[in-house]
Amino acid sequence: xxxxxPVGEWERVATRRVASGGITLRVFxxxxxxxxxxxxxxxHGFPELAFSWRHQLFALAEAGHRVLVPDMRGYGGSSRPAxxxxxxxxxxxxxxxxILDDAGADDAVFVGHDWxxxxxxxxxxxxPERVRAVAGMSVxxxxxxxxxxxxxxxxxxxxxxxxVWFQEPGVADRAxxxxxxxxxxxxxxxSAAWAARPDEQLPPPSxxxxxxxxxxxxxxxxxxxxxxxNYYRNLDRNWALTEHLDGRVIEQPSLxxxxxxDPVARxxxxxxxxxxxxxxxxxxVLDGAGHWIQQERPxxxxxxxxxxxxxxx
Numbered sequence: 001x002x003x004x005x006p007v008g009e010w011e012r013v014a015t016r017r018v019a020s021g022g023i024t025l026r027v028f029x030x031x032x033x034x035x036x037x038x039x040x041x042x043x044h045g046f047p048e049l050a051f052s053w054r055h056q057l058f059a060l061a062e063a064g065h066r067v068l069v070p071d072m073r074g075y076g077g078s079s080r081p082a083x084x085x086x087x088x089x090x091x092x093x094x095x096x097x098x099i100l101d102d103a104g105a106d107d108a109v110f111v112g113h114d115w116x117x118x119x120x121x122x123x124x125x126x127x128p129e130r131v132r133a134v135a136g137m138s139v140x141x142x143x144x145x146x147x148x149x150x151x152x153x154x155x156x157x158x159x160x161x162x163x164v165w166f167q168e169p170g171v172a173d174r175a176x177x178x179x180x181x182x183x184x185x186x187x188x189x190x191s192a193a194w195a196a197r198p199d200e201q202l203p204p205p206s207x208x209x210x211x212x213x214x215x216x217x218x219x220x221x222x223x224x225x226x227x228x229x230n231y232y233r234n235l236d237r238n239w240a241l242t243e244h245l246d247g248r249v250i251e252q253p254s255l256x257x258x259x260x261x262d263p264v265a266r267x268x269x270x271x272x273x274x275x276x277x278x279x280x281x282x283x284x285v286l287d288g289a290g291h292w293i294q295q296e297r298p299x300x301x302x303x304x305x306x307x308x309x310x311x312x313x
Contacts, residue, residue: 030058034064043116044072068108089238110135185204
């Protein structure tokens, strides 16, 4: 089974340009479609790219799946609209329906990591007819908050909590772009305090080679981080836009995969999964793994996904 993938091999993967609501998405398309078997759509998080799924794209295609991996709106080779309101959760879900329409697919198995997990969980609620099954990594689906989330986060975790710090346009954008390599290899959670310290000279983590890191650095030096930051700037707006989903649950087969050392669990525990998922097919916790799970532990993530797909797709 393929796990580690040279950058040059990734760059040879065919891509599609998909129109969605006045923008275009770059979508990597690999593997053969088979009758009765839906494509698998892999959605990345922040600050990542479609490239984050390089270990999964080839492994899933080798197992007989057609795999579609977008640079999400605001990232990489996809459009980066300037309007913050262009990044709300309903629009992000519409991007995924556009990918299915372009591929001629009625539905798909959706897999997301980090912000991508939030998008695919919502996709299962907003467009259930287009979702054969859904898997989230690192970020669990949670019941609707009783009030807009930002005031809750600010009161519980303070103004320097990264989601709060991200809110002022231009501030985090400049800090993250000042030294892109530092931003991508830091072991810390972003904050004003982190931004104010001198730049560290850190090596990449053991699971990210220098060639792979260079791919990320070159991309984010070109695009900046504003597109991804705008996802966070829609947190309260998303809460308002999804009022009609209150009480709705995910009925499709589902999977949650996380690492035992993922810091997200400190403020987004997975104890609401049993209230939101009516057909869970697994809750996989990889011992010792952190947040960037599909890159850090590709063989184990691939095995969990292939086991899930063998049943649902």
